Amino acid sequence: xxxxxxxxxxxxxxxxxxxxxxxxxxxxxxxxxxxxxxxxxxxxxxxxxxxxxxxxxxxxxxxxxxxxxxxxxxxxxxxxxxxxxxxxxxxxxxxxxxxxxxxxxxxxxxxxxxxxxxxxxxxxxxxxxxxxxxxxxxxxxxxxxxxxxxxxxxxxxxxxxxxxxxxxxxxxxxxxxxxxxxxxxxxxxxxxxxxxxxxxxxxxxxxxxxxxxxxxxxxxxxxxxxxxxxxxxxxxxxxxxxxxxxxxxxxxxxxxxxxxxxx
Amino acid sequence: xxxxxxxxxxxxxxxxxxxxxxxxxxxxxxxxxxxxxxxxxxxxxxxxxxxxxxxxxxxxxxxxxxxxxxxxxxxxxxxxxxxxxxxxxxxxxxxxxxxxxxxxxxxxxxxxxxxxxxxxxxxxxxxxxxxxxxxxxxxxxxxxxxxxxxxxxxxxxxxxxxxxxxxxxxxxxxxxxxxxxxxxxxxxxxxxxxxxxxxxxxxxxxxxxxxxxxxxxxxxxxxxxxxxxxxxxxxxxxxxxxxxxxxxxxxxxxxxxxxxxxxxxxxxxxxxxxxxxxxxxxxxxxxxxxxxxxxxxxxxxxxxxxxxxxxxxxxxxxxxxxxxxxxxxxxxxxxxxxxxxxxx
Ligand SMILES: Nc1ncnc2c1ncn2[C@@H]1O[C@H](COP(=O)(O)OP(=O)(O)O)[C@@H](O)[C@H]1O
Ligand SMILES: [Mg+2]
Numbered sequence: 285x286x287x288x289x290x291x292x293x294x295x296x297x298x299x300x301x302x303x304x305x306x307x308x309x310x311x312x313x314x315x316x317x318x319x320x321x322x323x324x325x326x327x328x329x330x331x332x333x334x335x336x337x338x339x340x341x342x343x344x345x346x347x348x349x350x351x352x353x354x355x356x357x358x359x360x361x362x363x364x365x366x367x368x369x370x371x372x373x374x375x376x377x378x379x380x381x382x383x384x385x386x387x388x389x390x391x392x393x394x395x396x397x398x399x400x401x402x403x404x405x406x407x408x409x410x411x412x413x414x415x416x417x418x419x420x421x422x423x424x425x426x427x428x429x430x431x432x433x434x435x436x437x438x439x440x441x442x443x444x445x446x447x448x449x450x451x452x453x454x455x456x457x458x459x460x461x462x463x464x465x466x467x468x469x470x471x472x473x474x475x476x477x478x479x480x481x482x483x484x485x486x487x488x489x490x491x492x493x494x495x496x497x498x499x500x501x502x503x504x505x506x507x508x509x510x511x512x513x514x515x516x517x518x519x520x521x522x523x524x525x526x527x528x529x530x531x532x533x534x535x536x537x538x539x540x541x542x543x544x545x546x547x
Numbered sequence: 548x549x550x551x552x553x554x555x556x557x558x559x560x561x562x563x564x565x566x567x568x569x570x571x572x573x574x575x576x577x578x579x580x581x582x583x584x585x586x587x588x589x590x591x592x593x594x595x596x597x598x599x600x601x602x603x604x605x606x607x608x609x610x611x612x613x614x615x616x617x618x619x620x621x622x623x624x625x626x627x628x629x630x631x632x633x634x635x636x637x638x639x640x641x642x643x644x645x646x647x648x649x650x651x652x653x654x655x656x657x658x659x660x661x662x663x664x665x666x667x668x669x670x671x672x673x674x675x676x677x678x679x680x681x682x683x684x685x686x687x688x689x690x691x692x693x694x695x696x697x698x699x700x701x702x703x704x705x706x707x708x709x710x711x712x713x714x715x716x717x718x719x720x721x722x723x724x725x726x727x728x729x730x731x732x733x734x735x736x737x738x739x740x741x742x743x744x745x746x747x748x749x750x751x752x753x754x755x756x757x758x759x760x761x762x763x764x765x766x767x768x769x770x771x772x773x774x775x776x777x778x779x780x781x782x783x784x785x786x787x788x789x790x791x792x793x794x795x796x797x798x799x800x801x802x803x804x805x806x807x808x809x810x811x812x813x814x815x816x817x818x819x820x821x822x823x824x825x826x827x828x829x830x831x832x833x834x835x836x837x838x839x840x841x842x843x844x845x846x847x848x849x850x851x852x853x854x855x856x857x858x859x860x861x862x863x864x865x866x867x868x869x870x871x872x873x874x875x876x877x878x879x880x881x882x883x884x885x886x887x888x889x890x891x
Binding site for chain 1: 795796798799800801802803804805806808809812813814817818820
């Protein structure tokens, strides 16, 4: 075997032949296979309906995959059940397009939700958080530059601020992997970059692997270390963000489509 | 025309035609009381009339192309859209509706023994005048006792509401479709839903009669009756709120590795708390009014007192009691309206 030039790294996440068919018969993923290396900032692109959200939600088992393997740190997540699923979710943070915070709770309380997975149900229902948990929550709020808002209700914040709270919530889980489903799609262009910058900071400074769905190619080129493009539930491109030329663009988004720039 | 609208049309038409046929038959044959009590045979006659009605409906619609009322009501939307406007008296369905309603009205007059004579009869009228005079000159000597009794009623309603809250709270999640998704959970959901629907369809008044046999006549029986009814009503209203919560926070909490209970507590409860409180305040308000009625059958409180004095035709005393009830019901109504407004 000629392994001289191959760097032997164990991928943190390895997806094999992942298929997801929804109960209504829609085949959202038709056998997707790829690896994610530790420390990567992998971006998934594709038209709306191409299966990006489904893919992310299968990884942390918000959806149940139909078949295939999801190897994460040596364990097949596709086979997990019950408490196993909860443990997996605890190790994987997720942020969403619409932030998905609890509007009536304070920012700090929202960030503490990241500790739910390792707090006993009864303690959490009575709000008996450990001092350590609170300190950690505040640390991450500081990291995303929003510690001064800790006591304010989450629904009083702007969209960009809410997304930063959501990032802090995910970080409080102490995750090895961060999933982001169109994290900036409902933000205005200026805030977009702030939030993306924080995600990059998390990726580079904390060494957390990021897998994000994004819409705008300009953002992809700026932030991604590698890109995967989905079309109709299948991978049609895998490689560097800088190699996506016009021909590729047309293949991914369909003939006649034009790139829109966002600054 | 699809199957379900065909079935609905046929059932509707056979009911109206069957009804008209049977009324016609009774008017002609003038059956005796005895004959009217033969439920088995009469059911068969009605069934036969309905079958004839179904056939008639089919013949009219499908052969003669005359639209019946059933067709006019239950035809699929795309068919209704093609219709032209015509005045109702030029259509068969218009006449079918008019005739059915007129005949129902006549039957109702006969059944309720409607009588202008009784209404305006001099003796009866004088009695009513005495009653109103009494009511309009309340005997305020009774006020202290009436106030004590209505306090009993208010707290009976309060206790019934308070005891119903935790039970309805737990049931509301078990009766919400968006939570009970897995097959065994869905089965439990169906069982509970049915159970609560049956419970709710039994009036609080009936529950009061049941409980007054069980635990003896008095406020305790009335409270239990109100509680059962409140559990069923609140669980339904609460669970409808749970079914409208947005999924975002649920996914957000689930993704952190939270348990089912944590997800309900942190993602769903904050979304439903205010409507819950609002429903509950309103339920207390309703319960005070219901408690008064329940008192009439021995459920205790002001209702029982009202019954006692009414039975002895002591109208000035009854007038005082009614005033107290009206004042309290009005005050509760206002207070709960303001509270609910503020909680929106
Ligand atoms: N819960 C669901 N039930 C049924 N079909 C779904 C569901 N969620 C998504 N789909 C379908 O699966 C396909 C992929 O959707 P999605 O993963 O949301 O794509 P994307 O995130 O790329 O826009 C679409 O055709 C969508 O309609
Ligand atoms: Mg999506």
